[in-house]
Amino acid sequence: MDREIEKNYDPKNLEFKWYKHWKENNCFKANKKNEKVFSIIMPPPNVTGKLHMGHALDIMCQDVIVRHKRMSGFNTLWIPGTDHAGIATQAKVEKKIFKEEKKTKHDLGREEFLKRIWDWKEEYGSEIINQLQQLGASCDWDYLTFTMDKTPNRAVRKVFTQLYNEGLIYKDKRIINWDTVLQSAISDAEVEYKEIKGKFYHIHYKVEGSDEVLEVATTRPETLYGDTAVAVNPKDPRFKKLIGKYAIIPICERVVPIIGDSYVDMELGTGCLKVTPGHDFNDFDIGKRHDLEVINILNPNGSLNSHAKAVEGLNANEARKKTVEILKEKELLVDVKEHKHQVAHGERSDSIIEPMVSTQWFLNVKDMAKKSYQSVKKGKMDFVPKQWENTFFSWMGEPRDWCLSRQLWWGHRIPVYQCNSCEYEFAFEAEPSECPKCQAHQLSQDPDVLDTWFSSGLWPLSTLGWPNKEEMEEKGFDTYFPNSMLVTGFDIIFFWVARMSMMSLKLMEKPPFKDVYIHGLVRDKQGRKMSKSLGNGIDPIDLINQYGCDAMRFTLANGCGHNRGFNLDPRLIESSRNFMNKIWNAFRFISPFLRRKVGNYSISTKGIDVPTKWILTELNFTARKMNKHLDDYRFDEAASTVYSFVYDKFCSWYLELSKPILYSDDKALVKERANILRFLFEELLKLLHPISPFITEEIWSYFYEEESIISQKYPVFKDQYQFEDDHEKMDHFIELVTQIRNLRASVGLKPKEKIEVQFFTDDKRTADFIYENRHYLDQLAQVKKGNIHKKEAGRPGKSTMSTTSLVETFIPLEGLIDIDIEIIRLEKQIDKTKKELEKVEKKISNSNFMDRAPEEVVIEVKMKAKDFSAKLEALEKNLISLK
RNA sequence: GGGCCCUUAGCUCAGUUGGUUAGAGCGCUACCUUGACAUGGUAGAGGUCAGAGAUUCGAAUUCUCUAGGGCCCACCA
Numbered sequence: 028m029d030r031e032i033e034k035n036y037d038p039k040n041l042e043f044k045w046y047k048h049w050k051e052n053n054c055f056k057a058n059k060k061n062e063k064v065f066s067i068i069m070p071p072p073n074v075t076g077k078l079h080m081g082h083a084l085d086i087m088c089q090d091v092i093v094r095h096k097r098m099s100g101f102n103t104l105w106i107p108g109t110d111h112a113g114i115a116t117q118a119k120v121e122k123k124i125f126k127e128e129k130k131t132k133h134d135l136g137r138e139e140f141l142k143r144i145w146d147w148k149e150e151y152g153s154e155i156i157n158q159l160q161q162l163g164a165s166c167d168w169d170y171l172t173f174t175m176d177k178t179p180n181r182a183v184r185k186v187f188t189q190l191y192n193e194g195l196i197y198k199d200k201r202i203i204n205w206d207t208v209l210q211s212a213i214s215d216a217e218v219e220y221k222e223i224k225g226k227f228y229h230i231h232y233k234v235e236g237s238d239e240v241l242e243v244a245t246t247r248p249e250t251l252y253g254d255t256a257v258a259v260n261p262k263d264p265r266f267k268k269l270i271g272k273y274a275i276i277p278i279c280e281r282v283v284p285i286i287g288d289s290y291v292d293m294e295l296g297t298g299c300l301k302v303t304p305g306h307d308f309n310d311f312d313i314g315k316r317h318d319l320e321v322i323n324i325l326n327p328n329g330s331l332n333s334h335a336k337a338v339e340g341l342n343a344n345e346a347r348k349k350t351v352e353i354l355k356e357k358e359l360l361v362d363v364k365e366h367k368h369q370v371a372h373g374e375r376s377d378s379i380i381e382p383m384v385s386t387q388w389f390l391n392v393k394d395m396a397k398k399s400y401q402s403v404k405k406g407k408m409d410f411v412p413k414q415w416e417n418t419f420f421s422w423m424g425e426p427r428d429w430c431l432s433r434q435l436w437w438g439h440r441i442p443v444y445q446c447n448s449c450e451y452e453f454a455f456e457a458e459p460s461e462c463p464k465c466q467a468h469q470l471s472q473d474p475d476v477l478d479t480w481f482s483s484g485l486w487p488l489s490t491l492g493w494p495n496k497e498e499m500e501e502k503g504f505d506t507y508f509p510n511s512m513l514v515t516g517f518d519i520i521f522f523w524v525a526r527m528s529m530m531s532l533k534l535m536e537k538p539p540f541k542d543v544y545i546h547g548l549v550r551d552k553q554g555r556k557m558s559k560s561l562g563n564g565i566d567p568i569d570l571i572n573q574y575g576c577d578a579m580r581f582t583l584a585n586g587c588g589h590n591r592g593f594n595l596d597p598r599l600i601e602s603s604r605n606f607m608n609k610i611w612n613a614f615r616f617i618s619p620f621l622r623r624k625v626g627n628y629s630i631s632t633k634g635i636d637v638p639t640k641w642i643l644t645e646l647n648f649t650a651r652k653m654n655k656h657l658d659d660y661r662f663d664e665a666a667s668t669v670y671s672f673v674y675d676k677f678c679s680w681y682l683e684l685s686k687p688i689l690y691s692d693d694k695a696l697v698k699e700r701a702n703i704l705r706f707l708f709e710e711l712l713k714l715l716h717p718i719s720p721f722i723t724e725e726i727w728s729y730f731y732e733e734e735s736i737i738s739q740k741y742p743v744f745k746d747q748y749q750f751e752d753d754h755e756k757m758d759h760f761i762e763l764v765t766q767i768r769n770l771r772a773s774v775g776l777k778p779k780e781k782i783e784v785q786f787f788t789d790d791k792r793t794a795d796f797i798y799e800n801r802h803y804l805d806q807l808a809q810v811k812k813g814n815i816h817k818k819e820a821g822r823p824g825k826s827t828m829s830t831t832s833l834v835e836t837f838i839p840l841e842g843l844i845d846i847d848i849e850i851i852r853l854e855k856q857i858d859k860t861k862k863e864l865e866k867v868e869k870k871i872s873n874s875n876f877m878d879r880a881p882e883e884v885v886i887e888v889k890m891k892a893k894d895f896s897a898k899l900e901a902l903e904k905n906l907i908s909l910k
Numbered sequence: 911g912g913g914c915c916c917u918u919a920g921c922u923c924a925g926u927u928g929g930u931u932a933g934a935g936c937g938c939u940a941c942c943u944u945g946a947c948a949u950g951g952u953a954g955a956g957g958u959c960a961g962a963g964a965u966u967c968g969a970a971u972u973c974u975c976u977a978g979g980g981c982c983c984a985c986c987a
Binding site for chain 2 (some may be wrong): 035243292297298300369520521585586595598605607608614615616664670671678765768771773778779859860862863873876877878880883887888
């Protein structure tokens with residue numbers, strides 16, 4: 028060691044230092060020589076956004092897997108990217124410009140406004156990259172792709188054109204979800220329903236040419252200006268006879284037909300439905316069936332237009348109030364009932380969504396969805412945990428056509444053109460110079476842009492250069508597509524996973540990934556979703572600043588089990604930070620004994636002692652478990668496995684047992700032990716590295732200055748480190764030490780006070796082992812003298828005792844022992860042992876158990892019975908002698 | 911209405927093919943400034959595994975029902 032390690036563990040400096048180092052030294056590059064391939068794409072965060080805990084979890088999962096695969100000899104590629112996030116970004120910049128300059132996008136014009144967004148993207152787009160790097164993401168930055176880069180744009184245009192020419196993309200005037208704030212269409216997936224307390228208004232509609240009235244129930248009286256029919260169920264005896272007659276809509280006095288349609292539920296409301304095809308999905312369908320007129324009564328901002336003269340210019344709420352007032356005056360409002368109902372809100376804008384009829388571009392997804400469905404059913408793409416495939420199926424089962432167009436400016440503009448002279452309409456992959464039909468040069472492009480998820484859907488392809496042949500070659504498309512896996516949250520299974528799956532199957536005839544790992548949601552410590560409105564969000568960057576990224580990642584991994592999100596209490600991170608500190612100090616302890624040594628080396632297992640054989644065996648178990656858990660995406664199990672090895676096995680026992688050796692005068696022995704400690708330390712660093720990359724690299728650098736831990740081989744189970752017998756011996760020894768410590772504590776002996784102990788055992792191996800390791804007993808339990816007797820020997824008088832199956836341990840305590848307390852303690856133990864014994868004996872006396880249980884279980888139970896009764900006997904004898 | 915998940919120690923959670931003395935971290939209690947670490951050490955207390963029933967020699971684990979909680983989809987004039 029020529030460098031000395033800092034006294035205090037300070038994650039901040041070393042984390043920053045190492046990320047920079049890794050990046051500059053191309054440590055995240057795929058090793059193309061490796062035969063096994065692992066590839067994965069990062070779900071692209073919004074380019075101008077800020078990372079939240081969900082991202083931190085997402086990145087942690089991916090990075091752990093990626094680092095593990097890389098260390099396990101895979102040709103590993105992780106592709107980073109950022110998303111233009113159409114609506115979110117445009118809305119943000121629009122707001123900013125209005126705030127600062129009091130100008131709308133229309134004041135600036137399309138070209139200037141887009142320039143402003145690009146400027147904003149250039150200015151703030153790198154922030155998200157910085158944050159990803161602070162999380163330690165070991166992705167290949169040369170692959171960094173933005174969804175509006177040239178290649179993704181080409182992919183979008185190519186695919187749109189193909190689907191257009193196949194007739195799958197079509198323009199249609201139909202009812203869509205209209206966001207009244209964004210003033211754009213949005214897709215079904217972007218609509219969120221919230222329960223709102225509303226009212227049921229019962230209104231009388233007069234039947235033309237008679238005194239009869241129809242009582243219509245509605246939650247939205249203000250839409251009556253758009254009514255073009257009143258519908259009843261054709262089987263309804265109450266209203267059957269009215270079908271074919273006409274009703275008069277109140278206020279606007281329009282005469283509309285009374286129609287029969289089986290959609291109408293006779294039980295619901297009054298059994299009489301006002302039909303507003305312009306502003307209700309079901310009514311639109313009814314209108315289609317009956318060829319009804321569609322009247323649009325709303326302006327793009329959601330206010331009422333001139334079709335609703337009486338309330339023109341008012342917003343929906345005001346219009347409702349006023350309409351109700353007018354109805355009251357006319358005595359047509361007959362009843363008002365409280366009613367809870369679901370109201371559509373925009374997922375992004377949180378504004379009210381109005382169903383509105385409008386001309387939009389749609390993608391017919393029926394066949395694509397069917398194929399996606401099948402590919403998961405047939406196991407070509409697996410969800411982990413498996414139950415998430417249900418979510419996928421529920422979306423793919425009966426998909427509505429995807430509304431692709433958005434009335435925005437920021438995004439991929441729809442590549443459809445119309446010839447100004449002959450009006451021919453066509454989609455074109457490249458920028459067209461003339462009309463393919465009449466060769467005129469004056470062309471108008473469709474003003475709308477595509478849903479963000481259209482380009483996201485092509486992400487697994489476009490990030491690998493598709494459809495540009497040269498770029499695909501350069502980026503290794505054939506090697507890395509399809510991806511090995513995807514890591515994401517369940518909230519975007521519809522938005523994203525579904526779309527990627529459909530697109531990839533359509534274009535490549537392969538699903539885009541083998542595995543789709545779905546992690547849970549990070550919530551606050553009370554289990555509430557983190558949200559702006561609750562103000563309970565935790566900023567991962569704050570946590571990193573406070574505790575270090577390694578500790579945060581470790582905490583996230585530790586809490587990331589299957590089937591569950593998790594509730595993040597910052598105090599948990601504190602304990603991970605303490606774990607990092609533990610490792611730091613363990614290294615600080617051993618480092619003075621180490622000699623700097625270049626190159627790989629191995630340790631000899633010849634002549635090593637039992638604790639060393641034990642720790643090597645533990646290392647073996649740990650390596651095996653880590654590989655399994657990481658392969659199974661069990662981040663929680665992996666974290667606790669490595670924690671237990673480092674903390675409970677290595678630090679608490681092996682390091683403690685190494686102290687007398689390291690402080691001894693036998694130089695050869697010191698050297699040998701130091702060598703083994705170094706080996707173990709290197710192994711544990713490698714084991715932990717995928718989860719906590721920075722501290723492991725920092726310590727690694729004290730061993731090897733030139734080589735990064737990133738490219739080391741991940742530990743695996745090795746037969747030469749497996750010593751099962753010695754492992755068992757050592758476990759017995761640990762049990763013995765713990766027992767003595769327990770006895771000492773129970774009689775209130777001072778920690779430093781040396782004691783004498785009497786052991787009673789008939790097991791020769793145990794006796795030998797205690798004898799050979801008596802110096803450890805001194806060190807670990809302050810036993811200055813230990814006598815080993817056969818069980819037939821007499822027990823000491825006033826003493827405290829305890830027993831395992833093999834050995835009885837007595838601490839003679841002349842004058843020190845409080846007999847009453849000792850009796851209580853023994854009685855408690857006897858009680859417990861009796862209960863266990865009874866349990867086991869009951870099994871043995873049950874002939875059904877003896878006949879039917881497998882042999883090894885029977886043997887085990889018999890062994891237990893023997894152990895328990897021996898233990899009980901010893902305890903009872905001692906109790907009698909005390910009394 | 912359809913579907914998924916959850917209920918285990920005071921708190922957050924493990925417990926993967928049924929057989930464990932049901933585990934961990936945090937918190938709590940007692941003792942300890944022992945030469946890696948007080949961001950520490952040692953020991954300990956704390957659970958009739960939501961409830962009922964069924965299957966089984968044997969259930970925290972499988973099945974059914976009940977209660978409570980969370981989420982998704984569809985729909986409600």
